[in-house]
Amino acid sequence: MARQMIIGMHLGNGYGALPGAWRMPGVDPTSYTSFDAKVRQAQAAERGKLQFLFLPDGPSALSAEIEYEAPGFNLDVMMTLAAVARGTERIGMVATGSTTFNEPFNLARQFKALDIMSHGRAGWNAITSAGDDVAANYGVRIPSSADRYGRAHEVVQIVQALWGSWSKDAWVHDQASGQFAKSAEIAPINLGGKFVASRGPLYIPPSEQGQPVVFHAGGASANALALAGRYASAVIGAAFTIEDARAQRAAFRDAAERAGRDPDEIKFIPGLMTTIAPDKRAALDRRITLTERAFPQRAAYLQQMLGVRIDPARMGEPLSPDQLAAARPSSGDPRSTYALKIAREGWTLRDILAHGVIDYQPVVAGPPVEVADHMQHWFEAEAADGFWVAPDVYRDGLDDFVDGVVPILQQRGLFHLDYAGMTLRDHLGAPAQYGIDPRIMP
Numbered sequence: 001m002a003r004q005m006i007i008g009m010h011l012g013n014g015y016g017a018l019p020g021a022w023r024m025p026g027v028d029p030t031s032y033t034s035f036d037a038k039v040r041q042a043q044a045a046e047r048g049k050l051q052f053l054f055l056p057d058g059p060s061a062l063s064a065e066i067e068y069e070a071p072g073f074n075l076d077v078m079m080t081l082a083a084v085a086r087g088t089e090r091i092g093m094v095a096t097g098s099t100t101f102n103e104p105f106n107l108a109r110q111f112k113a114l115d116i117m118s119h120g121r122a123g124w125n126a127i128t129s130a131g132d133d134v135a136a137n138y139g140v141r142i143p144s145s146a147d148r149y150g151r152a153h154e155v156v157q158i159v160q161a162l163w164g165s166w167s168k169d170a171w172v173h174d175q176a177s178g179q180f181a182k183s184a185e186i187a188p189i190n191l192g193g194k195f196v197a198s199r200g201p202l203y204i205p206p207s208e209q210g211q212p213v214v215f216h217a218g219g220a221s222a223n224a225l226a227l228a229g230r231y232a233s234a235v236i237g238a239a240f241t242i243e244d245a246r247a248q249r250a251a252f253r254d255a256a257e258r259a260g261r262d263p264d265e266i267k268f269i270p271g272l273m274t275t276i277a278p279d280k281r282a283a284l285d286r287r288i289t290l291t292e293r294a295f296p297q298r299a300a301y302l303q304q305m306l307g308v309r310i311d312p313a314r315m316g317e318p319l320s321p322d323q324l325a326a327a328r329p330s331s332g333d334p335r336s337t338y339a340l341k342i343a344r345e346g347w348t349l350r351d352i353l354a355h356g357v358i359d360y361q362p363v364v365a366g367p368p369v370e371v372a373d374h375m376q377h378w379f380e381a382e383a384a385d386g387f388w389v390a391p392d393v394y395r396d397g398l399d400d401f402v403d404g405v406v407p408i409l410q411q412r413g414l415f416h417l418d419y420a421g422m423t424l425r426d427h428l429g430a431p432a433q434y435g436i437d438p439r440i441m442p
């Protein structure tokens with residue numbers, strides 16, 4: 001069968017990916033604390049047969065914008081997914097769990113419990129935390145990159161070892177014989193390194209997929225490549241251009257190969273922000289409503305990207321011929337070339353910003369077919385094995401993706417018509433694994 005794409009959905013604060021989402025008509029302003037809202041959003045993604053939900057997590061400092069904007073993260077990713085697990089049946093659930101600020105025993109226990117509750121649908125986004133604001137919440141300074149990644153390798157190995165501490169058929173639960181478990185098949189782990197250790201065993205038997213799937217979110221730094229290359233089945237990526245995405249995907253595949261794995265075992269899944277509307281004008285207007293508060297600040301940044309003076313008071317005007325002639329895309333920001341291309345098309349300053357030229361992920365603002373075209377283009381260029389999609393506003397943006405974009409991708413043979421299996425491993429085509437991968441023994 002032809003290669004088909006994997007699609008995940010960003011499940012953040014309950015409102016949507018853009019800062020104005022909480023104030024949009026029809027949005028319940030208390031969705032931030034509503035588990036029901038998150039379950040409904042997960043159910044909508046499952047209706048679209050999406051393979052997984054992606055829950056980022058900081059926990060970073062409260063944003064300076066809290067006066068006007070909702071925090072970007074979930075109240076608590078594991079508690080949210082416990083609720084989502086009970087309200088869904090097939091969709092995978094991938095939560096972020098820091099390897100810097102958690103003990104491996106806690107991570108192993110929580111993720112495996114979720115894996116059991118969800119019948120084999122859990123994934124762990126194993127990241128290193130960066131940022132002094134996160135560290136301050138734990139009363140420490142942020143460790144060096146070498147120490148963060150050194151700890152991350154130990155944490156992932158111990159977590160995986162703990163996951164395998166019950167053999168696959170250790171749990172007998174035979175009422176007739178009275179045997180609950182085979183104690184000879186439950187082993188302590190006794191693993192330790194420079195940073196962390198655990199005796200084990202865990203007291204949780206295998207799930208339907210054996211154990212959770214390991215993800216990693218990050219860029220292609222040498223340390224991230226070494227970590228993801230060894231352990232990750234999928235990388236949640238950020239790439240603004242198709243060239244960057246191709247290079248990152250190739251780098252992660254090479255890293256997996258260097259770790260002795262088949263490169264097809266690691267899927268590269270960059271992000272995509274969507275604003276879906278009947279036409280381009282309506283989509284840009286929607287993005288203006290959702291993000292305009294940030295435009296003065298973004299205009300100042302656009303000035304640096306293009307190397308010309310830009311007057312934020314002239315939001316309704318295109319850049320002048322003199323400005324366009326003098327503009328030079330900054331080599332320090334890969335988004336600059338695209339920003340200049342959009343500016344040269346003659347859009348007003350407000351519309352240039354509404355195109356998402358300064359967003360963290362590529363933005364598609366337009367009708368569903370444009371979103372599908374973007375995904376097809378990147379997928380067929382081997383820049384992506386799939387996408388994690390961040391709708392601007394969950395309330396309608398998620399349905400517009402599921403009902404508008406997904407059928408186009410299905411008609412084009414690029415996306416499955418239904419789930420073939422029950423577990424996250426099934427959905428990703430991730431090889432079976434139980435305990436530490438024997439190819440990567442400590």
Ligand SMILES: Cc1cc2nc3c(=O)[nH]c(=O)nc-3n(C[C@H](O)[C@H](O)[C@H](O)COP(=O)(O)O)c2cc1C
Nearest residue numbers: 056057096127128130217218219221224236237238
């Ligand atoms: C798409 C994407 C998603 C990320 N999600 C998270 C997250 O949920 N929580 C987090 O602490 N860091 C997250 N990160 C940050 C990375 O884990 C990592 O800290 C960052 O890329 C710096 O990596 P470095 O230390 O190798 O330079 C994310 C990064 C990317 C690109």
